[in-house]
Amino acid sequence: MERVVLNVSMGPHIHGGTRTSDIMTGYLVALAPAAIWGCCFYRLAGLRSLLLAAGSAVVFEWIARAIMKRPATIGDGSALVSGLLLGMMFPANAPWWLILIGTAIMVIVAKQFFGGIGYYPFNPVLLGYLIPAVSWPLHVNPHYTLANFQSQAVHLEPLAVLKSYGPQAVDAFNRMDLLMGRQMGGVGTGPILLLLLGGLYLMLRGYISWIVSISFLAGIFVFQGLFYAADPAKFADPVFHLISGTTVFGAIFLATDYTVCPVNKIARVIYGLGAALMTLLIRNLGNYADGTVFAVLIMNMFHPLIDRIKKPVYGLDSSIPAALNSGK
């Protein structure tokens, strides 16, 4: 027999099949309906924002990895997904430099400074949005950016109206309009139904943790229900909070970022509920109209701590769960 060189590496020699890039492709598929809707609703302005954000994120990632002399990672698709998410959060007419600064902060500072995917302590998309948003609040305010924009939509951002004029003012919003996306906001954060559709796809494929998303949405409903029950004149009803602003977008696409999300089930419930409570505290009692982004960022910070709530490891701490110990 002629000499053959064998391939030697460790097992397992079969694999479940899901790769990181599959997960990112799943995200792209799930984001597609809302992104396409954004391009139709905001037309060229929306398309421009999305392309600029997604494209620049990939370019920045490539440059950052090249400077660090590390293998390129744009192939895993995470930069593309992050860029698209960021583009969907900015209002359609946001200035180009704002978007570029956002993606640069997101990819270079928030992601690659820490070592790239898997290592960052905060969701880079949130930082990429928040740092420009706090620095140039006017340019991320949809009322300002979209002032000259013509459409059939109510020219108002629901949560900003709530903040300025109180819960009575939001009765002007048709609930169906809000669900269908006819509300001011980011390019892709408006169409609640399409976002939920994408979320459902991700959950069914197992690409995101449904526990985080559902507990976040349930938390918004329950906690705001308590606020509403306490003083209906001061606080809006829970359904309004669910379908306005970035609630659904945050629950499905922001809070579920793997790297900064707990992995244990109970920890995930606490994480989701905590983010919901924090969102509502900011919305109801704080200065900002929409607190989702801050809330998720704060919960990111606590995720390693929350993740300590876990099932005991067999044989460690001399604890074997009773369920298995009782045998078959």
Next chain:
Amino acid sequence: MAKRILGFLKPNIELQPWDGEVSTLDPPDRVILSISQPGQMPFKPVVEIGESVKTGEFIAMSPSRTGIHSSITGKVSAIGPGYNREGREVLCVTIDRESDDDFAAPHPVQNLVAASRDELIEAFAELGFASPWKPRSLESQLSEEEKLPITTVVIKAVDEEPPLAVQRRFLTEFAEDFSESVAAIRKLAQDARVVVVVPEEFASRARTLLKDVEIFPVTNDILDCNNTLLLLKITRKFYPFHTDPRADGIIILSAEDVAFAARCLHKGKPRTNKLITVSAPDLPKPVTVRVRLGTPVRFVLDSLNIQLKSNDRVVFGGLLTGIAQPDIETPITRTTNGVIIIPKEKVIPFSDAPCINCGRCVQICPVNIQVNLVGRFSEFGLFETAVKNGSGSCVECGLCAYVCPSRRPLMQYMQFANSEFEKIMNQVSQEGV
């Protein structure tokens, strides 16, 4: 194969039913028999280079009269270091075949059930089956007479992972030998528990076949067949990698070893065979063949007309935890249950890609290790932290790496942390003295 419903991962890797009888391969032109095991006292070779040996003749012996037998008739061509399938150096005896089998003088024991206990122990020892009753570990070699009391004998008639179909056959194809051996072991074990682990579908058959022993049926799910998890269910005690169940008098025997004991005692010939399941792209279905112990895997592949190409992978063991071999001369040993050829196109590349913290491994881990964290601790050299977080509880099922989207070698990270930690502890204890 893994079901994904709403993000709940359910491992669904199951053992497949087999078809086809066991066929016997011709004796190979050369066998390589390892006569030592890492960490244990080597057997003493009793043959010299150039000496002729018969099939079944002793080639190495331990002080406790157990030994290793030649599996073919031929001439000893080398005694020296070789490698076992884990890549560790062991002492090997190479024998080149010269003629058809010429068996060494047999000492048959006619009736296993009627024989006395001492007779049985003696007979078992002479045939190389003494290990259960005279543990071969270093300590017990030193105090030869101190035998550990046996509390539980677990006989595994199940295979551990696909595509193996070796141990399960002993309830059907070799049922007579198996039941006779189990009866003998029942006698040897005296008051100890004897538990026979069988696949569900053979449970009723096993109950009629085997008397006075506990039958423990398991499903085809690989987690049900995992050694550590099985012991946990049977003994209610958890024996992860660093603990030795033998210290508590628990012995695990494979159905094959057990069944061959009866067969060998009847014929009075030592064991020279091993059943292995061979799976290769050239074969329509995995086949199970009987080969001589120490047969180089090259010979097995040649006999089955399997063509190897460069960059194919030759795996000893199952698909999940099997070990890829660098050399096609690696011999089949008593613990090799299968040989799998994985073609170049189907080789799964593993990488040092970072963990993306998706949590699939944590959801799938049968012993609740937080694999995402422990894997990283091990990757960055924090072995003590890794062990404190439970890497020592790993049961080595390989499911974490099976589901990992980053394709990280997670099981190996666990093993690495454990072995490095052990080294550190040994160093500390030596310096302390």
